[in-house]
Amino acid sequence: MQIKECIVSAPGKAILHGEHAVVHGKVALAVSLNLRTYLRLQATSTSKVCINLPNINTFLSWDVAVLKQLLPDSGAELGNVNELDAELVRMLRKFVGVSNGTLDTRSMAILAFLYIYLCVFAKSRELPSLTVSVWSELPTGAGLGSSAAYSVCLAAAMLSASGTIPSPLSDQENTARWGEVEMELINRWAFQGERIIHGNPSGVDNAVGTWGGILRYRSGKITALSRVPMLRILLTNTKVPRSTKVLVAGVKDKMNKFPSIINPVLESVDAVSCTCEQTLTEMASDTPTPEHYNVLEELIDINQHHLNVIGVGHTTLDTLCQVTLARGLHSKLTGAGGGGCGITLLRPETECSVIQNTIQDLRDCGYDCWETRIGAAGVQQHSPLAVKEQQCHDFRQACGPSLGQAADLHRPPHDISFKVLGFLSLPRAWPILTLQAHTAVLQSYGAARHHSVSLSMWGT
Ligand SMILES: Nc1ncnc2c1ncn2[C@@H]1O[C@H](COP(=O)(O)OP(=O)(O)OP(=O)(O)O)[C@@H](O)[C@H]1O
Ligand SMILES: C[C@@](O)(CCO)CC(=O)[O-]
Ligand SMILES: [Mg+2]
Secondary structure, eight states, X not given: OOOOOEEEEEEEEEEEEOTTGGGGTOOEEEEEEEEEEEEEEEEOSSSEEEEEEGGGTEEEEEXXXXXXXXXXXXXXXXXXXXXXXXXXXXXXXXHHTOOSSOOOHHHHHHHHHHHHHHHHHHTTTOOOOEEEEEEESSOTTSSSOHHHHHHHHHHHHHHHHXXXXXXXXXXXXXXXXXXXXXXXXXXXXXXXXXXXXXXXXOSHHHHHHHHBSEEEEETTEEEEOOOOOOEEEEEEEOOOOOOHHHHHHHHHHHHHHOHHHHHHHHHHHHHHHHHHHHHHHHHHHSOOOHHHHHHHHHHHHHHHHHHHHTTOOOHHHHHHHHHHHTTTOEEEEOTTOSSSXXXXXXXXXXXXXXXXXXXXXXXXXXXXXXXXXXXXXXXXXXXXXXXXEOOOHHHHHHTOTBTBOOOOTTSOOSSSSOEEOOOOOTTSOOEEEEOXXXXXXXXXXXXXXXOEEEEOOSOO
């Protein structure tokens, strides 16, 4: 089967309000980050399927002939884009050698890859040999939607390579986005990948990864919020590892144990999300006032306390909130919690010295951060022209023993503009995708672990 090579990328995300409640049908407000995951899919003639996942130090390959044995004899199509094929997942768990228990980092990534690869290409009964390389600016497992960006890239690349969706690139474009119909299909397959990794995802993460921008999300209904004000936000990573799947399951257990206590809390989180949306809309249609920011800050505090009640807080997140509050700033966890990342709201009048001192205080706690701009574009395809022939040290270091030493890749580059890598194609010189990361407020990475980030949306 002739497949089309492609390079795709998808953004990470931050949830302003509604994490965990959104799994149970409440409203969440989520924004895309300008930290992206990149995937390169190359056609090969090796009769093997290879994956290079340097961020999780995973480099594997399988014979196509062996993978073909996983296809149903009947020739029936595999996997329904709307439902996870439980029998296929069971077969793949056995094939990969994982028990029914909690999946580890490597197993989750491999299962999500094999599931989408087999389902998308099974229709043709011809499984192609290919190499997929993934590189991300997002820390894995930190609450910024790394699994969703990975799943969205897998879905977009497989659908494009198989010809299921056309390439959106024209001859004059280096980067392009798909139309609504194609993004809907990408999002649905990405959601299946998230279901393998998250267990019981709401779908908000893969929706933000697909469409980008700022979204109101409730039970699969996605509303792009076109007018929201400029907000400045600090992004902090406590670097405490945790599993979204485990945290989501823990909330469910607590709901089952104390329904009359937890259900009202989720209703209240829903009201927080809706009040925040209403406030942001007022701010965009009028001049933002100090009272608007007072409301946004109170909502952050209320939501953070609710997240502690449902059991997804962590002492490091408490420290983040205390340290920033001592400087008059309000913070909450973002994503699944239990460690990972938090966001801090900055007012327009917040003085630079206050930000610097807050950053220093948090840096002294050993926390980390990276720069990004919020409201980035969703999933994109990049042409090879977007790729420059230039060797880049980081990626080689990232690619493990066979390709250099694996490095600690959960930290962003040390300089302001960083090279995002692309994709190995040894032994030919390998291309990289160089992207300047632009940040509203920059400090040298080595001095300050935080950069204030402007939530610059389409509004004022
Ligand atoms: N760059 C990557 N390469 C390979 N696998 C990845 C990559 N990024 C994420 N993953 C997969 O996603 C898993 C992390 O998903 P998880 O949902 O726990 O964290 P998250 O998505 O970063 O946080 P949240 O869901 O709270 O936003 C990893 O264990 C790995 O299996
Ligand atoms: C915790 C959660 O609400 C957000 C994780 O980023 C899980 C989900 O919505 O799938
Ligand atoms: Mg995730």
